[in-house]
Amino acid sequence: MKLATTAKRAARRFASSLPALFGVLIFTFLLMRVLPGDPAVFFASGPNAGKEEIETIRKQMGLDKPVPQQLALYLYDVGRGNLGRSLMTGQNVTKDLKERLPASLELTFSALLIALVLALPLGILAALRPGSLIDHGVRLFCALGVCIPTFVSGLLLIYVFYYLLGVAPDPTGRVDIFISQPPSRTGFLLIDFLLAGDLDGWWAAFKQLILPACTMALFVIAPLARITRASMLASLGSDFVRTARSVGLSWWRIVVTYALRNAILPVITIAGIVFSTMLGANVLVEKVFSWPGVASYALDALLSSDYAPVQGFVLLMAFVFVIVNLVVDVLYGIADPRISIG
Amino acid sequence: MTKPLLQIDNLHVTFSTRRGPVEAVRGVSLSLAPGETLGIVGESGSGKSVTGFAVTRLLDPAGKISAGRILFRDREITKMSNASLREMHGSAMAMIFQNPRGALNPIRAIGAQIADAILAHRKISAEAARGEALDLLRAVQIRDPEKRMSAYPHELSGGMCQRVMIAMAISSNPSLLIADEPTTGLDVTTQKVVMDLLANIAAERGMATILITHDLGLAARYCRRVVVMEQGKLVEQAEALTLFRAPNHPYTKRLVAASPTATSRVEDLVTGEENLLAAVPAAPLPTPVHGTPPLLDVKNLVKRFDDGTVALKSFSMVMAAGESVGLVGESGSGKSTTSRMICRLLDQSEGTINFNGESIGHLPARDFHRAPQRRDIQIVFQDPNESLNPRFTAFDCIAHPLMRLAGMRNGDALRQRVRECASRVGLPSDLLERFPHQLSGGQKARIGIARAIACRPRLLVLDEPTAALDVSVQAVVLQLLDRLRREDGLAFLFVSHDLNVVRMMCQRTIVLRNGAIVEEGESHALFDNPQTAYTRELVEAVPNIELTPVAAAG
Missing domain, CATH: 3.40.50.300 (P-loop containing nucleotide triphosphate hydrolases)
Incomplete structure (x- = not known):
């Protein structure tokens, strides 16, 4: 029964986010048309291409048609699952994104995992001893994490672990070019290597992943640790924790079962937001580590006025955002019995 | 006389606040025999709840027992280690709180919470603990106890939650139960049911009970002996009936007179x-003019x-x-x-x-x-704290309806009128420039009334x-x-x-x-x-x- 209501609520939430997705679609389309830069000029053979040549390209691309018509055509294509063709790579945008999304997702997931594994204990420790040395240490660590831009911390990590210590592989891409790729099943290299039983490959991919993932994790530990601390403090000071103490529950039980489980709810929300933000905003990390992800793909496309990939990327991000919110919603429903159908 | 179960000697509790230390309890001494029921009555700020929390050592981190001794079964509680405190909580003394719904873990089924309390003190299987939890739910007269085992606090009424709380508190048979305003906020019929239940359970199990309450009637009905506290001090203690029929201390006299019966x-x-x-x-009853x-x-x-x-x-x-x-x-x-x-x-x-x-x-x-x-038609609201705009001074609060409804402009006439309203409700005019958070509850209530009568409704x-x-x-x-x-x-x-x-x-x-x-x-x-x-x-x-x-x- 519980499962059914959760599923029902998730479905309703999804349906209600469809108009927003549609809005995003139209908005990005119009935005791209407003931005300066003419793709036809860009993709003409060279800087000295004649006016006629540019006109021909424009006609080929359909850019000579009025904007509403372009929009209608675009919507029709998207409706059929066709996001258009990238002029940069010459491939279908859907195909490009499909190739690159797992790389970004794998990086983001790993970063989130690392961030959570560090932020939760740090936040809890800080909350258990507010005003103590640990609390201040955590605060300092978080402040540093936020203050240092990801490209700086990324470069620092490369400098230390690759250049000075030499323990990390060179920061180029997801896996060493000399290692044979595993058969792609999920697109996540770590999982694919495991499925193929190739532990050496897994280790190589892991080593490639760990530095960029840490770079991104450093950046998001702060919000996660701070919210954990704040909501832990609130829940440790709550009446029901006092009740738990008054009947003599063990320290562990009080902290974990009573305080933490209640405190985790806002952390889930923040984790969802952090995840979506990271996925789109990790472009700097992807650039620093030559990571073949969607964000750097979209940035390249944007710089070369390549409409289709940018529009596809924004749509994808919006979609991911919706999905993440759904997941958060479902997790919330599982974690908190008070949330009923609504 | 039997040896006292609880003996408090010259207890002092100090809270460290932003404005320096504040002494909430100033030299309270009292004793409690096994199985006795004692009422602690007093108004807010009297230190009655703080005394209760000091006995169970459940004070806020800001509060410290600064002097005095608390002996429970001849053991000094004030110097107890955390481990022995944990051992004592629940099994020797337990507490029931105000706001029962908040006192229960909102995301844990009540059956599991009672079982937690049982398992904290006895090494029995989870299955057996659940069985005992079920028995306890029956003991506190919850209907459909099997079904309620998996209910969450938000699915139960306030009275039900308080019964669950009682079940948790008595789960390991403590010899002292401290109830801190256990029925404040509950309906009067629910209050009676919960208090009767509590009294019966305490009597059956021979538990000593301390009832902390602001309600003199409640203390009189359920306690043999009552102590009255004012501003952290114990001003009078006596048998309940003696105390309320023939109060000695001026404060008790005022309190008894003020309690509506x-x-x-x-x-x-x-x-x-x-x-x-x-x-x-x-007031002469108005004689309605015909028609x-x-x-x-x-x-x-x-x-x-x-x-x-x-x-x-x-x-x-x-x-x-x-x-x-x-x-x-x-x-x-x-x-x-x-x-x-x-x-x-x-x-x-x-x-x-x-x-x-x-x-x-x-x-x-x-x-x-x-x-x-x-x-x-004007209204006086329930909560004097929440119903005043925190950014309005007392003057603004009273002037607002005059300007909006009576069309008065800022000026001498308005000031005159606001002062008049304030003096009618007994609010000194030098308080008019203060903001709600700088005023006491009674003063805020007066502002609420002054505001309501300002336009002569x-x-x-x-x-x-x-x-x-x-x-x-x-x-x-x-x-x-x-x-x-x-x-x-x-x-x-x-x-x-x-x-x-x-x-x-x-x-x-x-x-x-x-x-x-x-x-x-x-x-x-x-x-x-x-x-x-x-x-x-x-x-x-x-x-x-x-x-x-x-x-x-x-």
Whole structure:
């Protein structure tokens, strides 16, 4: 029964986010048309291409048609699952994104995992001893994490672990070019290597992943640790924790079962937001580590006025955002019995 | 005499606050024999709850026991290690708290929470603990205990949650149970059920009980011995009946006088010079001039909410100018809904409301602030803290309705009028520049009243105006209200759950239950001789000082 209501609520939430997705679609389309830069000029053979040549390209691309018509055509294509063709790579945008999304997702997931594994204990420790040395240490660590831009911390990590210590592989891409790729099943290299039983490959991919993932994790530990601390403090000071103490529950039980489980709810929300933000905003990390992800793909496309990939990327991000919110919603429903159908 | 179970010697508790240390408990000494029931009464800030929390060592981190000894079974509690404290909590002493719903873990099934409490002290299987939890739910008389085992606190009523709390507290058979305002916020009938249950359980198991409460009647009914605290000090202790019949200390005298009972009159609530009513003649009952319409004529009022729940099934009443009518009932009876519709803060689903012969029921609540009758119908809200704008000074609060409704401009006339209102409610004019957070609860209540009478209304709707106040403050505020009514010929619609207050303040009373009128009539007749079983149940549930206490094992 519980499962059914959760599923029902998730479905309703999804349906209600469809108009927003549609809005995003139209908005990005119009935005791209407003931005300066003419793709036809860009993709003409060279800087000295004649006016006629540019006109021909424009006609080929359909850019000579009025904007509403372009929009209608675009919507029709998207409706059929066709996001258009990238002029940069010459491939279908859907195909490009499909190739690159797992790389970004794998990086983001790993970063989130690392961030959570560090932020939760740090936040809890800080909350258990507010005003103590640990609390201040955590605060300092978080402040540093936020203050240092990801490209700086990324470069620092490369400098230390690759250049000075030499323990990390060179920061180029997801896996060493000399290692044979595993058969792609999920697109996540770590999982694919495991499925193929190739532990050496897994280790190589892991080593490639760990530095960029840490770079991104450093950046998001702060919000996660701070919210954990704040909501832990609130829940440790709550009446029901006092009740738990008054009947003599063990320290562990009080902290974990009573305080933490209640405190985790806002952390889930923040984790969802952090995840979506990271996925789109990790472009700097992807650039620093030559990571073949969607964000750097979209940035390249944007710089070369390549409409289709940018529009596809924004749509994808919006979609991911919706999905993440759904997941958060479902997790919330599982974690908190008070949330009923609504 | 048997050896005391609990012995407190010269206890001092200090809280460190931003403005330096504050001593909340200043030298309290008392003792408790095994199985005895002791009441600690006092008003807010008296240190009664802090004493309870000091005994169980559950004080806020900011609070420290700065001096004194607490001996429990000859063990010094103040110097106990955390491990032995944990061992003692639940198995030797347990606590029941105010706000039972907040005291339970909101995301854990109540059965699991009780089982947690059992497993904290005994090494038995989870299965056996669940079985015992079920037995405990039966012991605290929860219906359908098997089903309730997997319920969450938000699915239960406040009274149910308090029973669950009791089940948790007694799960390891402690010899001392401290109940801190266990029934504050519960309906009077629920309060009776919960307190009777608590008294029975304590008697059956031979548990000593400390009942911490602001309600003298409650302490009188359920405790053998009562101590009175004021500002961190113990001012008097005696047998309950002696204490309340013949109080010795001036503070106790004031407290007993201020507590409304079935026979008290509003004139007697405040002793000595502060009495506001001494010089004011009793209100002459207005003789309606023939042919004038009644002040308020409500017919067949119905309120349905969008989700289909019916808050009010049918409500009709007529009220003459200058009359005071009480509206009583338990939570969910629809009394607040009714009062909000009459003062046009809420739209009714059906029915008519005529004020002074003119229909106001057809005016939507949203636009009523523009209606001329807005000046004539004013409201005093329940919570004096929440109902004042924190960014308005006292002056602004009172001036606001004068500017909005009476069209007065900023100037001498306005200032004059605000001062006049303030002095009528007994608010010193030097407090007018202060913000709500710089004022006491009683002072804020006065501002709320001054604001309501500023435009000289004809009908004042009072929604539990003193529910959040201490009894001594309540006494003064009630006298103030009664004087205003006598002087101005104001009509009162007095919404309250406190039957003793309504009996004093209102000439007529209407009893509501589940959105329908159960009984109505002249107040004294209605309460002295209730015609319906429900009203009788309500009246009997009110703990009065005069009643003999329920026999508890002593």
